[in-house]
Amino acid sequence: MADPAPLSPIAALARRHDPDRFLCTLFAPPETRDTLGLLIAFNHELARAREVASNAMTTLIRLQWWREAVEEAQAGAPPRRHEVAAPLAEAIRAGTLAPEDLLGMVDAREAEAEEEIPSRAALLALLRGSSGGLAVAMGRVLGAPAACLPGLQAVGAAYGLAGVLRNTPALSMQGRCLLPADLLAEHGLTPADVARDPRQQGTDASARILAGEGQALLREGRMKLAALPRGAVAAALPGRLAARDLARVTAAGWSAAQPPPPRGLGDRLAVIWAGWRGRA
Structure with missing residues (x-):
């Protein structure tokens, strides 16, 4: 039996930084997997803009770098020397990736530069543009x-x-909180309170409300995916992991302060079964 082909550098990046979505790409046609890995790697770079920045201005500068990289590629300028920007420019010039999709993902991330997410509406707009934009x-x-x-x-x-x-405890260790301020205020909290200590009373209740909104998003999405062809199901498979994660949040005994369990066999099998069946 022949050894499996080694991963391309961009696919290896995707697997290292986003193993969830990388697993989903394995159910895409082989000729598309590197392009999907490129999108995943691009999304990771946008997420890092806030993770590695010490202040809002630095975050916006990093995002502007990526905005200009996309716009330059669209204009036919030489690609920037970067392990993601260079292949991204090639894909844009080849017409494989739509610049407007990529720029929309950049724009959505600007909300993360702020000290807090002001409202549930603002959080959902961020997510529809970032993770939702990646899925599109x-x-x-x-x-x-x-x-x-x-x-x-x-x-x-x-x-x-x-x-x-899932990442509320990890974000707290960075002094950050992405739970919306208006929802936390209903429970007598501020994002700064949760960033200091996610064990604050009211954090779990806020998270469960958001989990309910996430489950509503899944229902909304599935209603619109009845005609999704089998070849495109990989784009929807992260929803299988979302369903399991959100169910854990709403289960008795869950705590926002408790680090999430690592992905287990059940999570992987949920993706594999749906991917094998070709069902979103």
């Missing part, structure tokens, strides 16, 4: 019909929301 871009690569793109955006946003809840 992946769907375009896979030939998803235009009618299915809103469904992919909703499912992608639900996965992003589940990630916000």
